[in-house]
Amino acid sequence: MIKLIVNADDLGIDKGINRGIELSHREGIVTSTSIIAGGDFFDDALQIIKNNPELDTGLHFTLVLSKPVSEPSKVSSLLKDGKVFRDYWYNFYYALLRNKINKDEIAFELESQINKLLDNDITISHINSHLHLHLLPGVIESVLLIAKKFSIRWIRVPEEPFSFRLNSKQLIAQKIKYGLYKIVTFKSNSKIKKFGLNYPDRSFGLTDTGCMSESALISCLKRLKPDINEILVHPGISNGRKIIMGINNYKWDIEIKALTSEKVKEYISSNSIKLTNYNSI
Secondary structure, eight states, X not given: OEEEEEEEEEETSOHHHHHHHHHHHHSSSOOEEEEOTTOTTHHHHHHHHHHOTTSEEEEEEOSBSSOOSSOGGGSGGGBSSSSSBBSSHHHHHHHHHTTOSOHHHHHHHHHHHHHHHHHTTOOOOEEEEGGGGGGSTTTHHHHHHHHHHTTOOEEOOOOOOHHHHHHOOSOHHHHHHHHHHHHHTTTHHHHHHHHTOBOOSEEXXXXXXXXXXXXXXXXXXXXXXXXXXXXXXXXXXXXXXXXXXXXXXXXXXXXXXXXXXXXXXXHHHHTTEEEEOGGGO
């Protein structure tokens, strides 16, 4: 049987994104979401979770483009000005390589984010991260230990087939970026397997991050295998904005249209694809 988890990232970062995720769940194929504990619209996200009990929820661990949940003085090496995280993944990784980041503070902040969700009665079914930073050497070790501590069974490992990336219509720069990132994080898979955490057999949405159109989504669906698959998506209501919390030019509205498309729903139904979530597996 082909099992498919459709996970919407970035819940809590923006009210328009929150609304888009809720719409894509209620009227579309989104089965799961990942919440940013330090998001400016976290409280609004909590209401969405409460109002949609079938929407599975995990932690979108954040170390960039947001603010810490911990007291800033306790995670100062993670911050760019004593208040907020660095802007982009490469800023974070460069600091990590130069030993400018205290790895104990990474673990402390992760626990703080998990505890914030638990304190708000959120059952954490899975963990992933903003821009996939959880897979970086120096980060993955803390993530695995703490996931075990809190009995989080599922983690994201982006396993998009190489042939799919080559055939994607996405910009070559996007393909190169994920190719380089895969090289940097290639040891993470073996570490995750040793810890016994689960992850989907296949994951799509990396190459088409922020521009998962109807055609791109159907292209992903055609490549699913009879095992557990994940498609990660980023729906939202932009209201004409091109930048939301430092994320540039994502086509949030186009993703909503794809995720609620009758053509997409029909393809799923006619090809015996079972929509599911982490909690149900």
